[in-house]
Amino acid sequence: MPSKPAGTLYRGKVGMWSWVLHRITGVAIFFFLLVHVLDTSLVRLSPEAYDAVIATYKTPLIGVAELGLVAAILFHALNGIRVILIDFWGKGAKYQNLMFWIVVVVAFVIFAAFAPRHLMHVFHLG
């Protein structure tokens, strides 16, 4: 039986998983951005065309998917600040592990504040 690869400072730890998440959220945001520039450009075509397409953003399915988008943006933005601090702050590398958990907590707090309000709008409650 091959033995498990020995752990390193990076592999399988916060450093690796934050990198993986940064990539996945980055790709997801990129493809949304392409679609979002195109749908917004419809304002130049006609008010009806824009309103028809933007109506899909208010459907329950896409409305819930928007929570995923916001979560991805929150993680990518806050982890991006963590990456900058690791690069430029003298103690950044020392606190990278702690900063990852701060990123997760802050992202979760903002998400927890946003999600109910957004779902209220999507499902026409209140």
Next chain:
Amino acid sequence: MSIVIEPPRSSKPKRTNWEKYGWMYMRASGVLLVILIFGHLFTNLWLGEGIKAIDFAFVGGKWSDPFWQVWDLLMLWLALIHGTNGMRTIVNDYAERVAVRKTLTYVLWATCAALIVLGTLVIFTFDPCPANGTIENLPSFCPAK
């Protein structure tokens, strides 16, 4: 072809280190995008009725203000270049065949350029009160209202 290793400390003018500027761009634009996108999400999805209130009249109202025109223009340029450069990095990591890598990189930058041109034109040639709009879709400040 043999690999040429430049002698250290040679006084020959060095080629521009584009990767270095790309690295710096990701961080500089990243900081600005955090502010721009958080502000975008706050005004569009948090304030008022959130997603429910977004329609042509909402965009018309926002883009009648140069402040939001500049905001969205900055977001468009910074985000598309940031995203495209990030995708290029991923392509460099996983596309092993040179032809595949070059093609994907070309497609990425062509898409980026097309969307930047499109978005910029839309922001600056946009008419909040177009003649082809039915009256109920127009912002309240349009003369047709």
